[in-house]
Amino acid sequence: MSERFSFEVVDALDYDELRPEYAPEAIAWVAERCGLGAGSSVVDLAAGTGRLSGRFLRLGVDVMAVEPAANMRAILEERFPAVRAIVATAESMPFDDGAIDAVVVGNAFHHFERDAAMTEIHRILRPGGALALFWAWPDEEEQLRIPGVRAIYEVVEGARGESAIAAAHQTWAELLAPVEGFDPFERREFPAIHVLPAARLADLYATSSDIVSMPAPTRAWLLDRVRQLSGELPETLHLPQRTVVDLCVRR
Numbered sequence: 001m002s003e004r005f006s007f008e009v010v011d012a013l014d015y016d017e018l019r020p021e022y023a024p025e026a027i028a029w030v031a032e033r034c035g036l037g038a039g040s041s042v043v044d045l046a047a048g049t050g051r052l053s054g055r056f057l058r059l060g061v062d063v064m065a066v067e068p069a070a071n072m073r074a075i076l077e078e079r080f081p082a083v084r085a086i087v088a089t090a091e092s093m094p095f096d097d098g099a100i101d102a103v104v105v106g107n108a109f110h111h112f113e114r115d116a117a118m119t120e121i122h123r124i125l126r127p128g129g130a131l132a133l134f135w136a137w138p139d140e141e142e143q144l145r146i147p148g149v150r151a152i153y154e155v156v157e158g159a160r161g162e163s164a165i166a167a168a169h170q171t172w173a174e175l176l177a178p179v180e181g182f183d184p185f186e187r188r189e190f191p192a193i194h195v196l197p198a199a200r201l202a203d204l205y206a207t208s209s210d211i212v213s214m215p216a217p218t219r220a221w222l223l224d225r226v227r228q229l230s231g232e233l234p235e236t237l238h239l240p241q242r243t244v245v246d247l248c249v250r251r
Helices: 012-018 024-034 051-057 070-079 114-124 149-160 164-173 198-205 216-230
Strands: 041-045 062-066 084-086 100-106 125-138 186-197 236-249
Touching: 012 070, 012 198, 024 051, 024 100, 024 125, 024 186, 024 236, 041 051, 051 062, 051 100, 070 084, 100 114, 114 125, 125 186, 149 216, 186 198, 198 216, 198 236
Parallel strands: 041 062, 041 100, 062 084, 100 125
Antiparallel strands: 125 236, 186 236
């Protein structure tokens, strides 16, 4: 990304309530793969409202949440007082060299300056420590089987157009090439279900950076159209998802 998106323009409560969860099996796989346990140090980078922080906290690890957006950080601190919240970015973090056992990132790496972020993550990880990138992606083939969903997909994709943020996100559909100082990325996928009221679907889209960054008239039209089309959906949606994890180990 050439210009950092600020999540302070997003409704943090809607973000916390409506964004899809990560599959528990994905958390367990990363914890086992990284050898995490009581006393391990984990940085949740671009932590948002703490969706990953809370999951890793349950493992008894020491979680430090790096989040520059004050609105997101406020909810994280309220929900997870045991997590140390830090104002910083992926490209510059206040940790000593080799001090961290694992860095986890939830649906956010496409917002970073990739090379600078990987250099900084390499610096703070101990040798043998790991970076785990979590992605919450829809199972589009299964979702499109739900009556009425295809029409919403088509409207949203048409309005997105040439979004730089969406394009950056899509680059992660394929595994990143090996990065100097790290072993090659490995990928695991875990099925999940995203449950939410159809009446809140437009509010969910309104938490997406590529939607929020649209010109105001386009965004207003799109969200209004999604609200109209959502009236044709079942009252409660059970949307098939994929939690995808890309993990690499620092040499």
